[in-house]
Amino acid sequence: MIPGSPGAAESAATEKLLAVMRLRDPALADHGVRTAHIAAALAAELGLDREECDQVYLGALLHDVGKLGIPESVLWKPSGLDRTEWGEIRTHPENGHRLVADIAAREVAACVLYHHERVDAEGYPFGIGLRTLPLAVRIVQVADAYDAMTSDRPYQGPRPVATALAELRRCAIGQFDAEVVATLGRLLAKVDPVVRTVTRSTGADVLPADPFGAGLRVAG
Structure with missing residues (x-):
């Protein structure tokens, strides 16, 4: 059974989707696993109970499952996307929701559907303010962006931790939940307090290679 899963049926369905993701695109599946561990750590730090943390974990694990229907040539294009390709990318939250709506809890499905919404209502697919959505969604969004x-x-290439955290803080005004971003900063400082002294100019990282577990990579 997948760690963090609230039930056998949901776990079995999740494992099947993950198996398909790993077969189709191992990097996409790995991103889901790393995001899930970050999100679960954030949820616990924010005081969510075990069941709520479980839902956050699963929502993060599956947040990009809708990308299974997008061509690899678009998903992993090394240059900028054109308007048509960007339109394809923007379909993945609703595609994913259709895959999980009948097999996952409401909070999990919400994470899949709304993880690209924004605080300022400039996100997609619906352009609704993130503050009207469950905390689980706001947690997954920050974890997704950080990973x-x-x-x-x-x-x-991968950005240094200090640079990524600075970007999240900069975007907290309109895009991310500021409290969740601040919580990520506290978590990173707990992993290694020296991170608080890392400057943006050096780009140096002092965190261990796997601060949240499950193979989370840290750029050096």
Whole structure:
């Protein structure tokens, strides 16, 4: 059974989806696992109970499952996307929701559907303010962005932890939940307090290679 799963049926369905993701795109599945561990740590730090943390974990694990229907040539394009390709990318939250709506808890499905919404209502697919959505969604969004920035991507290399955290703080005004971003900063400082002294100019990282577990990569 997947760690963090609240029930056998949901776990079995999740494992099947993860198996398909890993077969289709191992990097996508790995991103889901790393994001899930970060999100679960954030949820616990924010005081959510075990059941709520479980839902956050599963929501993060599956947040990008809708990308299974997007061509690899678009997903991993090393240059900028054109309007048509960007339109394809923007379909993945609703695609994913259709896959999980009947097999996952409401909070899990919400994480899949709403993880690209924004505080300022400029996100997609619906353009609704993130503050009207469950805390689980806001947690997954920050975890997703942090892992994306600190991992190797086709269009950019991994950013140093300090740089990624600074970018999240900068974007907390309109895009992310500021409390969740601040909580991530506290978590990183707990992993290694020296992170508080890392400057943006040096780009140096002093965190261990796996601060949240499950193979989370940290750029050095």
